[in-house]
Amino acid sequence: MLDNLTSLALSSLSSAAPLALAALGALATEEAGSLSISIEGSMIVGAFAAAMAAQAGSGLASGLVAGAMAGLGLSCLVGGAALVLGADVFVAGLAANILAPGLVSILSQAAFGTKGVLASESLRSGPWSIIVALSLLCLLLILFLTRSVFGLRLRASGSVESRASGEEVAQAAGISSRRYRLSAHLIAGAAAGIAGASLAAGVGAYVPGMTTGRGWIALVAVFLGRRRAWPVLLSCLIFGFLIALANLGQSLWNWGVGGGNAVELLQALPYIATAIALIAWRRIEKAKEESV
Amino acid sequence: MKGRTRARIVALASSLAFAAIYALVASSDPMGALYAFFVNPFVNSYAFYSLLESSASLLCCALGAGLAFRAGAFNLGGEGQAAVGTLAAALVALGCADRGLSGAPAICAAIVAAALAGGALALLSAVAEEKTGAQVMLTSFLFGQAAIIGVNWAVGGPLKDPSANLLGMAAIPEGLRLPLLAPPSPLSLAFPISLVLAAAVIFFTRGTRAGVEQRLLGKNRLFARAAGISPQIGAWSMVASGALAGIGGSFLVLGQTGRAVKDMTGGIGWNGLAVALIAGSDGLGALPAALFFAWLDSGARQASILADLSPDASAVMKGIALLLITAASLGSRSRAKALHAKGKA
Numbered sequence: 001m002l003d004n005l006t007s008l009a010l011s012s013l014s015s016a017a018p019l020a021l022a023a024l025g026a027l028a029t030e031e032a033g034s035l036s037i038s039i040e041g042s043m044i045v046g047a048f049a050a051a052m053a054a055q056a057g058s059g060l061a062s063g064l065v066a067g068a069m070a071g072l073g074l075s076c077l078v079g080g081a082a083l084v085l086g087a088d089v090f091v092a093g094l095a096a097n098i099l100a101p102g103l104v105s106i107l108s109q110a111a112f113g114t115k116g117v118l119a120s121e122s123l124r125s126g127p128w129s130i131i132v133a134l135s136l137l138c139l140l141l142i143l144f145l146t147r148s149v150f151g152l153r154l155r156a157s158g159s160v161e162s163r164a165s166g167e168e169v170a171q172a173a174g175i176s177s178r179r180y181r182l183s184a185h186l187i188a189g190a191a192a193g194i195a196g197a198s199l200a201a202g203v204g205a206y207v208p209g210m211t212t213g214r215g216w217i218a219l220v221a222v223f224l225g226r227r228r229a230w231p232v233l234l235s236c237l238i239f240g241f242l243i244a245l246a247n248l249g250q251s252l253w254n255w256g257v258g259g260g261n262a263v264e265l266l267q268a269l270p271y272i273a274t275a276i277a278l279i280a281w282r283r284i285e286k287a288k289e290e291s292v
Numbered sequence: 293m294k295g296r297t298r299a300r301i302v303a304l305a306s307s308l309a310f311a312a313i314y315a316l317v318a319s320s321d322p323m324g325a326l327y328a329f330f331v332n333p334f335v336n337s338y339a340f341y342s343l344l345e346s347s348a349s350l351l352c353c354a355l356g357a358g359l360a361f362r363a364g365a366f367n368l369g370g371e372g373q374a375a376v377g378t379l380a381a382a383l384v385a386l387g388c389a390d391r392g393l394s395g396a397p398a399i400c401a402a403i404v405a406a407a408l409a410g411g412a413l414a415l416l417s418a419v420a421e422e423k424t425g426a427q428v429m430l431t432s433f434l435f436g437q438a439a440i441i442g443v444n445w446a447v448g449g450p451l452k453d454p455s456a457n458l459l460g461m462a463a464i465p466e467g468l469r470l471p472l473l474a475p476p477s478p479l480s481l482a483f484p485i486s487l488v489l490a491a492a493v494i495f496f497t498r499g500t501r502a503g504v505e506q507r508l509l510g511k512n513r514l515f516a517r518a519a520g521i522s523p524q525i526g527a528w529s530m531v532a533s534g535a536l537a538g539i540g541g542s543f544l545v546l547g548q549t550g551r552a553v554k555d556m557t558g559g560i561g562w563n564g565l566a567v568a569l570i571a572g573s574d575g576l577g578a579l580p581a582a583l584f585f586a587w588l589d590s591g592a593r594q595a596s597i598l599a600d601l602s603p604d605a606s607a608v609m610k611g612i613a614l615l616l617i618t619a620a621s622l623g624s625r626s627r628a629k630a631l632h633a634k635g636k637a
Contacts, residue, residue, distance in 0.1 A: 081615045081619055085616070085620070086619055086620035087616065087617070087619040087620070088618040090366075091618045092614075094562075094569070094614065095611045095612070095613075095614035096611065096615070097562075098563070098611045098614060099607065099608050099610070099611020099612065099615070102604040102609075102610075102611060103607075103608050103611075105607070106602045106604055106605055106608060109602045109604075115602065115604065213433075213437050216368075216437075219430070220434065223427065223430060261449070264441075264449070265442060265445055267441045267445075268439075268442055271435070271437045271438040272435075274434055275434035275435055275438070278430060278431060279424050279426040280424075282425045283424040283426075285425075
């Protein structure tokens, strides 16, 4: 029992840590007033870049750096298209998410002759070292967003509370909101790239489709956490706990249903629970608004 | 309008330029690769008919995404809605086969079941938004992901055909599949049906009162409410969006593949959304955009078979096209200025 509980706690943290870092990056873009949709794509290229760097025998640290660079590169594309060429930021982000797995597949085939799993043993790291590394990065990012001059200006340029006047406020204060938005996208790309790299480090390989929509969940966490750093972090922890619970359930029980194991359906739990939480939270908020 | 056209041309040309550069750099036989990509899908009739067939499901998903988009909702659950469509179509078709039913009514029943399944999944998000304001963009994705997990489990588990090697349900008998139009190619009735659906969507958006109201709702919710337009049009758009994605899924089962297998939607929901965004919000552009995407897939596949390239190059090309398609400054200067004046990110 106790063994199960500790392993549940550990695997909750392991699932939550990459999610949290990606979500905090997305939060930066949301605060700047232009939410990045390309988190999922950045995680994919980040995971692949880490596995690729590890082919040269490097370990966790350089894997994470490689992931950050790759995520940064992808967000440069999105940020460039959206903020320099004037493309719709949502459409450009979606484009990056479609482009990323294709790009990875092409590179993988050209460099390693495989489109499938890219094993990289030297990257494999224990859960604790990944959790500690990502937690430190999360903490740094939170401090940066809430305490630094840059973070405050970032918020001014997006001004969530009064989006309409945010740009004017920023301009009046002499802040180029476009530059801050671009920086926010680059931060988000790097954070998501590191998050993706940590996924690859956890299993010691790049596996196509390994992000399984985590980038989108990170965006949901931004909304669930009401666009504030600590609640966003809490949302990620809860989601990580749900993933861990689903995994634990799968390893403990077996409810055979006509040749299939019904416990596999637990995999859907994090998505359904998150949707219900989102709906319930909006309902409470709406009721509050109406009573005022 | 002129600026928009120019932006589209630049976006599509960049995407094709990538294909050319990729072929030149990565292939040992660049000319063969270029021929396989650009020419083969059109001169080889089998390849051309397969291209048309695969554009059918894509077009349905794109029409659906476009309808939701017009009403101001981002339906990110197209993939899941198509997945439940595949399951519903297969269940009804196999159920009909068990009762000895076949022919047009049974096939129609399978397609309608797929539409209902996809529509019902989208309805969840629509109701959630109307009752609580939970964003469709988020809930449709979450419900869609959960549905994909459920469908994959059912198809590869309790409903799996024990005699088959692959993770999938039993094959749909011949009399319950969409009739082939040009055998041996996979071109089936799915393509003409998708054209009819496209015509219906265009008629709805341009020729009906509800279509105009839908557009107003999408442009400005507050104004639409003030003008007395029922917000239910938004919910119905979402349901129609899911239903069209479900029909797209049913075409895969009743056409090309002939059975429901695990992970069979393979991104048509996301690609449908991309096609809808490239096409703009009018249904008219969806057909050429869907054909363009189907061509990229077909060309990349040909190039991978005939010359040693990755079939996934098509994903990169789609991404490049989509990345630049809304870029205002590739269009006219005035449009770029207008965008900046609007303070759009």
